[in-house]
Amino acid sequence: MNHNSQHFFSGAHNGVPPTYEMLKEEHEVAVLGAPQSSAPVTTTVINIRSETAVPDHIVWSLFNTIFMNWCCLGFVAFAYSVKSRDRKMVGDMTGAQTYASTAKCLNIWALVLGLLLTTGSIVLLVFVYATAYSVFLKSMQENNGYH
Structure with missing residues (x-):
């Protein structure tokens, strides 16, 4: 050397x-050593897209379809999740991201509305039954002579 x-x-x-x-x-x-030619050096840039994982939210949509399906938002979210998965299988990542974003938004609304409406329904039923029970007790007291 x-x-x-x-x-x-x-x-x-x-x-x-x-x-x-x-x-x-x-x-x-x-x-x-150094290159000997006097020709201009040209460069080529190759953009390699990394395989980005686009979540399709299909499990969340299925949960909302089965349990939190107020106003059919869970079912619509499930349809968009399936469309997102189809777009991903074909290689259309932009379309898959668009459908996934819509499915995510619908899932959020389905979950929030489902929780609020379910909680509201339970609270309403408790108040209705409590009121009905108190009216029943009052009528029983009046019938037995306890004024």
Whole structure:
């Protein structure tokens, strides 16, 4: 090895043992030197899209369809989730994201309305039964002579 390649090796890996591939590349650079052609250097940029996971919210939609289906929002959310999954299978990530976003919004509304309306219905039933029970007790007291 000549003096340039030894200096290149020692400066690049202080304290780290070089691998065979790194040594081979560094040796080739040291032997070949800079490119000799005077032609302009052109570069090509390739954009590689990473596989982004688009959630289709199908399980959440199925839950809302079965348990929280006030105003049929759970069913509509389920339909949009299936459309999102179909778009994802074809490779249309933009369409899948659009349908998934709509399904997510519908699922949120279905869940919020379902919780509010279910809680409201339970509270209303408790008040109706409590009122009916108190009226029943009052009528029983009047019939038995306890004014």
